[in-house]
Amino acid sequence: AKTEERNAFRFYTPMMHADTRRRLQLATELRQALARNEFHLVFQPSVELRTGRIVAVEALVRWQHPERGEVLPAEFIPVAEGLGLIRRIDEWVMQATCAQIQAWDMAGVPPIRVAVNISARWFGHPAFVDGVSRTLQSRHLSASRLMLEITESAMLRLGDDIERTMQTLHTLGIEVAIDDFGTGYSSMAYLKLPAVAYLKIDRSFVTGLPGDSNDAAITEAMLAMAKSLGLTTIAEGIETEAQHDFLLRSGCMEGQGYLYSYPLRPEEVQRLLCPNQPP
Ligand code: C2E
Ligand code: CA
Numbered sequence: 001a002k003t004e005e006r007n008a009f010r011f012y013t014p015m016m017h018a019d020t021r022r023r024l025q026l027a028t029e030l031r032q033a034l035a036r037n038e039f040h041l042v043f044q045p046s047v048e049l050r051t052g053r054i055v056a057v058e059a060l061v062r063w064q065h066p067e068r069g070e071v072l073p074a075e076f077i078p079v080a081e082g083l084g085l086i087r088r089i090d091e092w093v094m095q096a097t098c099a100q101i102q103a104w105d106m107a108g109v110p111p112i113r114v115a116v117n118i119s120a121r122w123f124g125h126p127a128f129v130d131g132v133s134r135t136l137q138s139r140h141l142s143a144s145r146l147m148l149e150i151t152e153s154a155m156l157r158l159g160d161d162i163e164r165t166m167q168t169l170h171t172l173g174i175e176v177a178i179d180d181f182g183t184g185y186s187s188m189a190y191l192k193l194p195a196v197a198y199l200k201i202d203r204s205f206v207t208g209l210p211g212d213s214n215d216a217a218i219t220e221a222m223l224a225m226a227k228s229l230g231l232t233t234i235a236e237g238i239e240t241e242a243q244h245d246f247l248l249r250s251g252c253m254e255g256q257g258y259l260y261s262y263p264l265r266p267e268e269v270q271r272l273l274c275p276n277q278p279p
């Protein structure tokens with residue numbers, strides 16, 4: 001580890017861009033973060049648009065850095081990918097999520113769907129499906145408790161193996177959402193893969209609703225297509241009543257966003273789902 005640390009700073013010069021310097025330092029610190037237990041999870045609720053009822057939560061990873069405070073995934077996930085550390089972070093997230101589901105179960109929290117983001121690296125790894133099912137087993141959880149969020153670009157990277165991987169997930173009873181739909185190399189073929197049961201409409205389309213006529217047209221088309229394929233639709237990044245109303249009218253089933261809830265600590269999720277339980 002000592003040599004690695006030295007190497008990470010090999011290119012340091014005072015003239016170096018502050019950005020690059022920060023990334024190099026993050027890299028060194030990320031290597032230690034797993035060992036030092038500096039990650040934790042927050043969970044953002046997903047609501048049924050018609051009723052406002054919470055039907056799911058999405059696990060989102062946070063890095064509590066000893067000096068910098070909370071570092072968001074947008075900053076450290078690309079660095080982790082570059083270092084080949086993303087798979088270990090994803091595996092940690094999967095294990096921590098399953099441990100949390102078990103803890104909620106034991107606390108009497110009514111079961112809801114729990115979504116986990118899967119990076120392209122881990123999804124494409126030969127041990128992926130096995131890893132997920134072993135983690136579920138270790139917590140005595142049935143496969144239906146989890147939903148995996150996988151982006152189109154992660155599916156693209158699998159090439160011809162995608163069909164077989166998805167069939168295996170389907171056989172195990174694990175459902176998949178296509179995440180950030182419409183932003184990647186969209187292939188309509190992914191929508192009919194086995195195990196795919198949900199389609200998540202990316203925030204970049206929701207932001208422009210209802211005013212932007214392009215975003216509105218694309219969103220309506222995605223919703224219509226998902227509906228005819230029997231997929232459950234989830235819109236992300238809903239911040240206004242007007243966005244909510246448009247999506248509800250257009251037939252979107254579920255939504256996620258600051259309008260309903262920020263990502264929450266596990267105990268806050270429990271309080272929301274069990275309002276009558278003493279604290
Ligand atoms: P994502 O999967 O699209 O997750 C949604 C992101 O949007 C989350 O940011 C969430 O906090 C944020 N968000 C939710 N509602 C709103 C809203 O109304 N307005 C706005 N402006 N933002 C909203 P977060 O937690 O910072 O995560 C960013 C991305 O990092 C995620 O995008 C996902 O791609 C990745 N990520 C997060 N956690 C994990 C993880 O455990 N594993 C992997 N592989 N990736 C993760
Ligand atoms: Ca996601």
Ligand code: CA
Nearest residue numbers: 179180200236
């Ligand atoms: Ca998403």
Ligand code: CA
Nearest residue numbers: 180202203236
């Ligand atoms: Ca997104």
